[in-house]
Each structure stands twice: as structure tokens, then as C-alpha cells.
Amino acid sequence: DSGVTQTPKHLITATGQRVTLRCSPRSGDLSVYWYQQSLDQGLQFLIQYYNGEERAKGNILERFSAQQFPDLHSELNLSSLELGDSALYFCASSVALSGVVGDTQYFGPGTRLTVL
Amino acid sequence: DQQVKQNSPSLSVQEGRISILNCDYTNSMFDYFLWYKKYPAEGPTFLISISSIKDKNEDGRFTVFLNKSAKHLSLHIVPSQPGDSAVYFCAARVRMDSNYQLIWGAGTKLIIKP
Numbered sequence: 001d002s003g004v005t006q007t008p009k010h011l012i013t014a015t016g017q018r019v020t021l022r023c024s025p026r027s028g029d030l031s032v033y034w035y036q037q038s039l040d041q042g043l044q045f046l047i048q049y050y051n052g053e054e055r056a057k058g059n060i061l062e063r064f065s066a067q068q069f070p071d072l073h074s075e076l077n078l079s080s081l082e083l084g085d086s087a088l089y090f091c092a093s094s095v096a097l098s099g100v101v102g103d104t105q106y107f108g109p110g111t112r113l114t115v116l
Numbered sequence: 117d118q119q120v121k122q123n124s125p126s127l128s129v130q131e132g133r134i135s136i137l138n139c140d141y142t143n144s145m146f147d148y149f150l151w152y153k154k155y156p157a158e159g160p161t162f163l164i165s166i167s168s169i170k171d172k173n174e175d176g177r178f179t180v181f182l183n184k185s186a187k188h189l190s191l192h193i194v195p196s197q198p199g200d201s202a203v204y205f206c207a208a209r210v211r212m213d214s215n216y217q218l219i220w221g222a223g224t225k226l227i228i229k230p
Contacts, residue, residue: 002159035220042120042205042222043160048215056215090159105218107152107159 003027004108006091012114018079021111025072025093031055032074033092033105034066043090049074050096081115088112119143120208122221130229135193137224139206142187146208150218151180151191154203163204164191193226201228 003026013019025032034046036059045058049068060066063081068074078085089112092105121140129135139149147168152160166173166180166189173180179192193200206221 002161004159042122043207043220045217045220048217056212056217058217092159104162107161109157109159 002106002108004091004093004106006089006108006111008111009109010112010114012116013081014116015081015083017081017115018077019081019113021076021078021089021091021113023074023076023091023093023108025074025091026106029093029095029106030072031094031096032068032072033094034060034074034076035090035092037088037090037110038084039087046076078113083115086113086115118222119146120206120219120221122204122206122224124224125222126225126227128227128229129196131198132195135191135196135200135226135228137191137193137204137206137226139189139191139221140187141189141208143208143210143219144187145210146219147211148209149180149182149189150207150209151178152205152207154205154223160205196226196228198228198230201226 005024007022030051033048035043046060047066048056052068063079066076088110090110092107094105119142150165151163153163154160164178182189203223203225205223207218
């Protein structure tokens with residue numbers, strides 16, 4: 001158990017809909033990262049928040065948005081869903097910003113999104 | 117543009133033998149490389165890392181080798197055990213503005229045969 005929790009575990013929805021994925025980081029971690037893993041693809045970095053502020057953006061579509069709340073939990077909002085958005089969405093957390101060497105990213109179990 | 121490539125989608129190794137997982141990269145600005153391991157229905161977990169100023173880092177059965185001139189790193193697992201069966205991701209860190217970002221490979225599925 002990494003200490004990072006994600007809800008829900010599975011989500012099935014229709015094209016055009018909007019969903020919200022939730023992540024609670026490990027106690028004490030200030031950074032939250034969101035990743036997307038499509039079938040047979042590596043992890044695509046979407047966005048990072050640190051202590052409530054957006055710090056880095058990766059390949060995140062304009063239809064997607066995220067935020068980190070004062071209690072440090074984070075939500076990823078996906079709207080106008082398309083079939084191609086079906087994927088595993090992982091949240092990770094770390095203490096600080098660097099992501100390596102004593103600041104390891106700890107991953108949650110992921111949310112599997114299926115868009116029909 | 118895939119900056120981090122794991123060209124073998126899968127690898128099958130006999131229990132007790134050496135497993136060698138490979139990773140190639142294109143960006144010479146990467147300063148740290150990491151390996152993560154992922155079991156089904158779980159998130160990836162950190163395994164081992166190496167700084168770009170080193171050529172080897174060892175942790176128990178796991179050793180990572182870095183060849184900067186070839187832009188290639190490899191993870192050696194000796195001896196391989198059934199519990200090592202998992203997907204292994206290679207990731208590289210690059211500084212972007214005032215922050216760092218990890219660039220991930222597509223993963224290699226390692227199967228340890230009894």
C-alpha cells in the first residue's frame with residue numbers, strides 16, 4: 001500500500017459526458033501528479049500540483065482540468081469524453097518537487113475509465 | 117517524439133537466470149534515470165535510480181547500468197525470481213523551467229518462468 005488513494009477504481013461512462021477522478025496523496029506529501037496510461041502505452045504525464053498551485057503541465061488536453069485543494073487532495077476533471085479517453089489514470093504524490101532521489105513518486109492504484 | 121524508448125514489449129526469463137531490461141533515450145539533458153515496477157491492478161512502485169554522473173548503481177539483486185555515450189541504460193536482475201514478474205518502466209528526469217518532469221517509456225513485461 002503506497003498510501004495514495006484514488007477513487008473510483010472503475011468508471012464507465014458515455015461519450016460526451018464529464019467525470020471527476022479523485023486522489024488523496026500520502027500524508028505529508030505536497031506534490032500531486034496525474035498520469036494517463038492508454039493501452040500498451042507508457043505513462044503520459046498530464047499535470048502536477050504542488051501545495052495547491054499548478055507547477056507543470058504535460059500532454060493534458062484542454063478538455064481536462066485539475067485542481068489541488070487546501071487539504072492537498074486533488075481532482076482531475078475530464079469533460080466531453082471521447083472513446084480515446086479510455087485509459088488508466090494514475091495519481092502519484094511526492095514530498096517536494098524533484099520527483100527523484102529521496103523524493104520518490106508514490107503511485108495510487110489508478111482509476112480505469114471506460115468511455116462507451 | 118518518444119524521448120524514452122523501451123523497445124522490448126515483453127521478455128521471458130528462466131527463474132534463477134539474469135534478466136536484462138533495456139531502455140534508450142534521446143535527450144542528453146536527462147539528469148536522473150529511474151526504474152519502476154508495476155504489478156497488475158496496482159500503481160507503479162519505485163525500484164532503483166541512477167544519476168547521469170554515474171555509470172552503475174546496485175541495490176541487492178538489482179543493478180542499473182548507464183552508458184551515456186550510447187544513451188542507453190539497462191536494469192539487471194540477478195537471480196530472477198517469480199515475484200519479479202511485472203511490467204518495468206524506465207523513466208528519465210528533465211528540468212523544465214523551474215520544475216522537473218519525468219518522461220516515461222512504454223514498459224517491458226517481464227515473465228519469469230519456473
